[in-house]
Amino acid sequence: MTLKSIITNITKFCLQVKNISYYFMEMIASFSDKSTRIAFTNFKDVPHDFFLLPINKIFLNNSKKYRLVTCYNPHIQLFSVFGKKSKVTNSNADCKIFFSGENTNFFRKGEYKGNCIDYVSQSFGFDFSTADNYLRFPLWLLYYFTPDNNKEEICEILNKFNQKYKKTKFCSLVASHDKNGIRTKIYNAVSRIGRVDCPGKLLHNDDTLHNQFSNDKSLYLQQYKFNICPENSNSPGYVTEKIFQSLYSGCIPIYNGWNKDPEPGILNPKIILWFNEPDLENKNLMDEVEKLNSNDNFYSEFISQPVFCDTAAEKIFYMLSEFKNKIYSSIDKYIIRTSLKTSV
Numbered sequence: 001m002t003l004k005s006i007i008t009n010i011t012k013f014c015l016q017v018k019n020i021s022y023y024f025m026e027m028i029a030s031f032s033d034k035s036t037r038i039a040f041t042n043f044k045d046v047p048h049d050f051f052l053l054p055i056n057k058i059f060l061n062n063s064k065k066y067r068l069v070t071c072y073n074p075h076i077q078l079f080s081v082f083g084k085k086s087k088v089t090n091s092n093a094d095c096k097i098f099f100s101g102e103n104t105n106f107f108r109k110g111e112y113k114g115n116c117i118d119y120v121s122q123s124f125g126f127d128f129s130t131a132d133n134y135l136r137f138p139l140w141l142l143y144y145f146t147p148d149n150n151k152e153e154i155c156e157i158l159n160k161f162n163q164k165y166k167k168t169k170f171c172s173l174v175a176s177h178d179k180n181g182i183r184t185k186i187y188n189a190v191s192r193i194g195r196v197d198c199p200g201k202l203l204h205n206d207d208t209l210h211n212q213f214s215n216d217k218s219l220y221l222q223q224y225k226f227n228i229c230p231e232n233s234n235s236p237g238y239v240t241e242k243i244f245q246s247l248y249s250g251c252i253p254i255y256n257g258w259n260k261d262p263e264p265g266i267l268n269p270k271i272i273l274w275f276n277e278p279d280l281e282n283k284n285l286m287d288e289v290e291k292l293n294s295n296d297n298f299y300s301e302f303i304s305q306p307v308f309c310d311t312a313a314e315k316i317f318y319m320l321s322e323f324k325n326k327i328y329s330s331i332d333k334y335i336i337r338t339s340l341k342t343s344v
Helices: 005-032 049-061 152-161 182-190 217-221 243-246 283-294 296-303 311-343
Strands: 036-041 066-069 076-079 093-099 122-125 135-138 167-175 224-228 252-255
Touching: 036 049, 049 311, 093 311, 122 311, 135 311, 152 243, 152 311, 167 182, 182 224, 182 283, 217 243, 224 283, 243 252, 252 283, 283 296
Parallel strands: 036 066, 036 076, 076 093, 093 122, 122 135, 167 224, 224 252
Antiparallel strands: none
16 A cells, blocks of 8 residues: 555545534534524535525524534535535435536536436526526626625626726636647647746646736736636536636637627627637637737727627626525525424
8 A cells, every 4th residue: 555545545534533523513513503504515615605695684584593514414405516416316405405617517427417406496507497496597607796786786896897907918828727628729829829828737837826916817817918718618508707707807808618609698799709619720710819919909999899788787687686586485495394394
């Protein structure tokens, strides 16, 4: 047995002991505290507060108390995709809510394909589905908004995308991997025009993101005219934060995803440069990039286009409102069921 495997086994053992300790501590606490137990499972870095905001409001409105737990017998359990699906299917929670910002058709070998709609009270993902317990709610919404944003606040946030910055550098690519190869293809094509700075693990050639910008991607991107930001996989409706981060920092996105109009009625597709993946040369696109880079008037005219459609604020407000309504509905049903049990 190698030293690495010994350390791995010891780490696993310590984690198991830690989980068992948490379990018994939470079980003991449950004897004296009759609050509703809520757990986040397989959530990793997905912002818990985004989901807790509407949950907290509905509990306050019903004069109910809840307590966040790690593992012991939760009444309400929220799941994402950063762990085994069996934790969803085997859960006995009274109310189960699922969210994925990842492409469930490919992530973890498609283990979460279908967004767990057959196993949960409510599911959120990027797919287009008409299931009653599902809502399309793409990941980028969690980066810039809160469930309680009103239309005026949404408009203020969208206006920040129109801010202009002094551009001193050509193009950047910030990524840690390239599982489908699209990022490297775009990098190779664009590199024929000028240097592409890569501060991430992929094609790393720049240390300034860490050394000068304290890993603040938004500040880092403000230097660049262009940003290479394709999705790492393509499925209908799959749109992440990448293109929004590019636009937020005033970059022209060089993009590839499920559609040239990735968020209809929200993003203005004219502000996006589309890389046609089968065509490695992409001559027309590269000619446009070169012209934008060398012709200040052409560049200024291009970036003066609106980032969002006129209907963007209305559509985003609707998505946030529906998200809250779905959470409210799921929690309300749980509270009604448990109240009926108590009364009986």
